[in-house]
Amino acid sequence: MLYLSQQTSLLFGVVKAIVIMTTATALAFLLERWLLPSSGTVLLILAGVIVTALSVPNRIAYGAVVFGAMAFNFLFTEPRGSWHMQDVEEISTMTVFFAIGIVVVYLITRERLQRFSLQDAELRSTILLSLSHDLRSPLTSIIGNLSTFQLYQHKIDKAQQDELIDAAMVESERLHTYLENLFQATRFEHGIVNLSTQSTPLVPLVQRVIERFANQEEISLSIEDSALNGVVEVQTSLFEQALYNLFDNALRYRKDNTPVLCRIGVSASGFWLSITNEVANPLNETPTTWLKPFYSSRRGDQGHGGAGLGLSVAHSIILAHHGRLAFNTDQTSLQVRVDLP
Incomplete structure (x- = not known):
């Protein structure tokens, strides 16, 4: 290719x-x-x-x-x-x-x-900065939690032991997601993408993705009757990753204590899925900016922005499936809509 x-x-x-x-x-x-x-x-x-x-x-x-x-x-x-x-x-x-x-x-x-x-040097610098932050943070947390468990497991009760292990697992999942996005971004950047699609029920696929989140109860799923038995042609693992990135972004940057709303419906050309969240801060950047690889609202080591890979990888995966990713924004909310044939 x-x-x-x-x-x-x-x-x-x-x-x-x-x-x-x-x-x-x-x-x-x-x-x-x-x-x-x-x-x-x-x-x-x-x-x-x-x-x-x-x-x-x-x-x-x-x-x-x-x-x-x-x-x-x-x-x-x-x-x-x-x-x-x-x-x-x-x-x-x-x-x-x-x-x-x-x-x-x-x-x-x-x-x-x-x-x-010069552009290559700037990109390398951005990647190294991203790696130093987004690998170091979860690794530090994993090592800290497991070290504490190893040293004090005989001195703390079962609930505290489970809390340490759960925290390490959450950070491990975060690290795995980051590395998977980095891998997929590299593949798409070099055109090394060979999709092997199969007919997949859409609603169970979305439900599986939601179940991967520890705070899944904060995601509200609404399905139109006409979409309940919808089937799409996708490479399941890749498309699940795209949806996971979209849900993760919505949960990460929503306003505190507000739900993430997911709706699934039928359009003239296929199916659509929207993910909506209230925003914690006014949106200053344009949606096209968010789709750039390694773009992050974090500046240096400051701020809470991620690696800048999630939306970019999701966009690439959706395009590879002949779908479309669009944003609808205002001062209080952000909606991401995915259209699939």
Whole structure:
């Protein structure tokens, strides 16, 4: 799948370069009829090279330089319609065009690589910061609870022992969820996704996800009669993870002591599911921002934001199932709606 994606992207780049260079050459050819000097035609073709270099991969852009030089030779030098060149000035003009074209493509490519390197460094920094916080916190809690249990199990009663073990289990589940999201985010980022779907009853699937939460009683489930026997084509484990992330986000960022409302219904194209919660704080970011990998409301080590993977992974999984994820927000509530075929 990744290979096909790369091939498609390369083909699209070639087509785009041909269109740009053909347009620039045609424009130069038309303007030449209005007594545009040869230096003007060269500049128009060079402009096409620059636009191409800004729009496509570098190896295609270098090809655009060759295309431009050949077009100038064939269409604008004497004798017209041949590859022969007789005029010294025209030979010099084409040589200068070729040299400048190569330099321009090189400089644009270098600037692009530097920009990508900076973005990559920023992403690595964000990932490391996320790892340091979102792995350290649950691990510290697990180690602390289990160490306390090991040292004091003979000095504390059964209820306190169970409390320590339960707390360690909750943090273990949190750690597992984070690592699973990190794994899925990496797979989707590199296009390594091969869905193996099967017909799955929707309502039991949602109920299984809700049952994974310790505070499941705070999630209210409402099902339209027409959706009770609904069946969807999904890869069960992946889709459960997407729904888990959506419920987890709603529970994590809701207003204290308010329920999370989940509704399931039938639409014209399939089924829909909505998850609504009252917000603890006004929503300042736009929904599209929340879908960026590793975006978090946490700044540095401050704040309560998560790793910024949950919604991004959920969105990728839903898209892979040909579904749609949408947000409806106001100053008091947030609704996430999933539409499935």
